[in-house]
């Protein structure tokens with residue numbers, strides 16, 4: 664274990680999670696969430712450490728990390744926006760929302776502002792079509808978006 668977060672204390676936290684499962688391999692998703700919570704991303708080094716600890720192939724860990732948009736392979740901003748671009752949101756103006764965010768933050772989708780405060784992702788349906796157009800700000804859903812609402816969210820998190 665080489666990554667700084669994989670300390671004895673941290674491994675105890677992982678053990679608490681794996682003890683809830685019959686096979687420790689089944690704890691992959693909660694372990695990934697824990698690592699991301701601590702590091703802000705899942706680095707290739709962490710993928711390797713997790714694979715070793717759970718006794719699964721590192722390629723399996725990487726496949727899971729790259730499949731779910733909830734896991735980040737690069738450092739995200741303190742406030743991470745995931746904007747839905749799927750049908751309901753698209754029909755109600757997602758493209759304008761995304762453009763406004765890009766303009767206000769001065770970044771493209773997939774990037775983080777130089778001060779590390781904000782990052783932006785464009786994602787598929789987040790299962791909240793009834794509040795379209797919507798986005799996720801870290802774990803919080805915000806819907807019925809318009810430019811004014813976005814400006815307020817940016818101000819609040821600046």
Ligand code: FES
Nearest residue numbers: 747752788791792
């Ligand atoms: S289409 Fe945007 S949340 Fe479902």
